[in-house]
Amino acid sequence: MKVLSSEPENIFIDGIGAVSPAGWGVLPLREALAKGEPLPAKELARPGWTRPLRVRSVPPPSPRPDFMTHPRLRRTSPITQYAVAAALEALGDDAARVRNGSLRLGIVLCVMTGCVNYSRRFYDETLKDPATASPLVFPETVFNAPASHLAALLGATALNYTLLGDPGTFLQGLALAADWLLSRRVDGCLVAGAEEIDWLTADAYRLFARKIILSDGAGAIYLRRQSHTAPSVRLHCISEPHLFSSKKQRAHAAQRMRAELPAGNPGHLLCDGIQNLPNIDAQEQEAWQDWPGARLSPRAILGEGLAAASAWQCVAAIDALRQRQHPAASVSVVGCNEQAIGAHFVIS
């Protein structure tokens, strides 16, 4: 079987966006990470308990973004608002090109817990009295609701996938976007990771790690085949997703992921998934113990934002390259219950 020998298959990062407990935008994220101190946790009431849960949630936007007045977005839960805000920041001026039909935009949304606010609310209403359970709430419980709203806002009718999985899924989403771009099925592709806080998920995660602090928000990366920014940041590689279903396998998966990425040098940045929770971090720490360069751990500062946190890791790594702080950066995601996967970005 023949293979095509064509020009190098380059994928560039043309935009980044973020909504996090640090605020709305990449700038507050950058500032919080530069400060290096964990953001203060807030209390979240848990029905039936006198002691509240501790979370790091996104502060209210100020001013309220214009897009929230769009008819499709008025009733949405926070996950959609975060995903759309991050996506629009990443898209920048190209949003207008999508709207006028001159740019075919692909959308990949990655979630782990997804639209949990309205799912809990709708199920609660159902248990109380299904006759009064809100038909306006139910459609917002569907995993792909945020991606659908984003597509509607932009008038994007091309490829649109919502991927489910643990936090490593965000990097799978980047690889999928690269595939769509290189096969010329889209002209640009947004990959967003988004989550929303709910007492139900914070309660569930506490069962596995009492000190874990969940957070919410979104991160988005806009990929193109050509670069329109200076400096240009290029996606260099994404490892295979290495599956695991036990702690032992998790360590092995982390090692294999590490082995697939460039070795790194003292000038390079590693943006890892460390949370400063030894039980959770051990396998990833072990895999990267010989890393020679600088390290940044967004989850330790912002909280465990699941798919959003993996997106913040990538956004932070790319932002550092754009700020010319490093010539190259690796991202390591050793997920909670599925896969270890990594990526490497370089200034081109």
Added chain:
Amino acid sequence: MLFPRKQPPVPPPRVVVTGAGIVTPLGVGWKANADGFRAGRVAIRPVTLFDVSRQRVKASGEVELPPALPDTHLPARQVRRLDRAAKLLLLAAREAWQQSGWKPSTDLPLVLGTTSGGMSLGQDYYRQAIHTPGSHRRQPTRVLHYQAQRQAIDLSDAFGFGGPIILIANACASGANAIGHAWELIRNGRAQRAMTGGYDALSQLVFAGFDSLQALSPTRCRPFDTRRDGLAIGEGAAVLTLETLEHSQRRGAIILGEIVGYGTATDAHHLTQPHPQGDAAFATMTAACQSAGVSPRQIGYLNAHGTGTPLNDSAEAAAINRWAGEHAAKIPVSSTKSGIGHLLGAAGAVEVVICLMALGEQWLPPTSTLETPDPLCAFPLVQKPAKAQLEYALTNSFGFGGANASLVLRRWE
């Protein structure tokens, strides 16, 4: 490496189906389902899985699970933890795996579609969290097994294979998108084979959700009927083993059919309602045929999304009329949801298997509940079981959020 990718082969390899497993309200396995779909049996019955006494509608397509699951590599303790959705998935996968004759390997991608994973476990978790907030008994297991990635990993463990897991949650197009994506992985040279499909189990939340939208039929699900008044919800799973033609022939596999085209597009009109003219449906059918290199006149059977809701069926009819043009009058169309209900994340995958059955055995599955065809339909609706000479079949799947997908399949002789 997921990226950079290997250069895609030119021409792309042909992708064939060498195993197909199916579980629907009609039964477990190919034969029970082929007999049921061919005869146009209806398997909608009163809901027994949860309380529907206060719901507007009280019937659905429930699967009768066998008393025990087949033996796999999963230890008994792990089997006991499987929820209903995982059991449906495992049953379908077991049939496909056996049929394919595949052996365990570490490079087998698994691409699945689902809308709600282990939702029933999430519901159990919530009820206990509210009613006995101090009790954590069984809660960690529910959290783990609620998640779709856990169900996928259990499936890999059950048959001893490994490889990337991709879970697509594109509402009711999830199963079709999953198969389309697996097909593309093989065509692009990313894998020589892939296991793929869709699954969903009935859950109270989803049932109540569709009921709250008044999308469920209070009478009988009658797709494309002038008096249609809604859909029936069902549950099930279908799993396919896909591989390159070359790979399958090298090992002397039995080929069930070929997947030749895939199209997907987004309907930005409304979160739950299609564009009245079915613009995205038209786009996906057109794209699927383009990628297959066939024209509408070559399509011998179209398995419609055909939910039975007034809006879906009129939009889909408009799209089919437009896509087929003057050939519409010659393309037999049916909706098999009339017999089993709408299987949500499983629907697209189940309907691919139905198309394989129809192509392989040369018959048309009827929309057996149809009484008075909607005059909007410029195409013949299959109302009675019929024999046919088929070369190509097309199947549509459309979902909330405007997720649309179409697949084209070819008979294997």
